[in-house]
Amino acid sequence: MRVSLGDVSLFFDVEGCALVPEGAAMRERRTLVLLHGGPGADHSLFKPEFTELADIAQLIYLDQRGSGRSDPGAPATWTWTQWADDVAKFCAALAIPRAVLVGSSSGGLVALHCAARHPGLVAGLVLDSTLGVPTSLEETLAVFDRRGGPVARAAAQRYLTGDTSDEATDAWREHGLPLYGSAAASADLEQRRARARMNEDVLTHFRQGGCGPADPAGQLPAVTCPTLILAGEDDPVSPAAAARRLARSLTRATVTVEIITGAGHGTFRQAPERAFAHVRRFLADLG
Structure with missing residues (x-):
């Protein structure tokens, strides 16, 4: 299904x-709007795991502008604030008065911006391995080093500091990307990437800083809704320590942090039973 927001038409699926x-x-029942990561990936990264929650909530899988089956829009509109405003317009078009936003990786940053800019819309936030939490490059590289040694650390440093050469990209895919999770999770991620509709232009735009500041600190005081933060203990991209700092920075929200052992980036993919148990409790507390 598709809905027009004026300058773009967005694809969504419902379960x-x-x-x-x-x-x-x-x-x-609660409506959950699922915001994928990437940026530039699509909603398929949430499937099939999220079917688990279809017995207690309505699930809306949304391809953000520039991603998946949605219209690309102008590259200048590939920003955190525009994606956040798109979510608000999307919910208005579908007459969803109060939504729980579920953001994974960069989708978590979009969800945070939306909760700050449109507080009346957002009933709750579920942030999985969210991007943009206060962290440092050294903290991230230390996890790569711990899990993959100096080779992984060097590959991650080149890629994460903006090296777009083929050599740096190949090294990242060989030594860095597999450390998003366990060996089994790495194989699964390759399958997901193969079936997803990826827009590499959006990802490049992000890596070059075109999406705007990735640190949401200026937005956090405006977030007041109940928030659940999920983080993998072995996540090198959004470290568990950074997730705890994010929780402390959300001073006007009631925040629960759950660190999931044995999981890397993307707890819903790597530890679905434990992740969804936390989500079920969070939704029950919302009423």
Whole structure:
């Protein structure tokens, strides 16, 4: 399905009902809007795991502008704030008054911006391995070093500091990217990347700083909704220590942090049973 926001048309998919029969009434369930990472990937990264939650919520899988099956739009609009505003316009178009935003990796940064810019829309945040949490390059490189040694550290340093050469990209794919998770998770990630519709131009735009500042510190005081932060203990991109710092920075929100052992970047993919157990408790507390 598609919905027009004016300058772009966005693709989305839906799983689960917003209204379910319960005796003589229809009971309303939470709507979760799923925001993929990349940036430049698509909603397929959430499938099939999120079917697990279709028994308690309506799930909306959204391809952000420039990604997947949605219109690309102008490169100048590939920014955190535009993606966040797109989410608000999308929810308005579908008459979703209060949504729980689920953001993974860069999708978490989009969710944070949306919660700050449109607080009346967002009933809650679920942030998985979110990008943009206060961290340092050295902290990230230390995890690569611990898990893959000097070769992985060097490959990550070149790629993460903006080296776009073929040599740096190849080294990253061989030595850095596999450390997003376990060996099994790495093989699974390759399959997901193969079936996803990736827009490499958006990813390059991001790596060159075109999406805007990746540090959301200036937005965090405006976030007031309940927030669940999930982080993998072995995540080199969004380290667990950084997730804890993000929680402390959300001074006006009620925040729960769950660090999942044995998982890297993307807890829903690598530890779905534990990750979804935390989400179920979070949604139950929301009511």
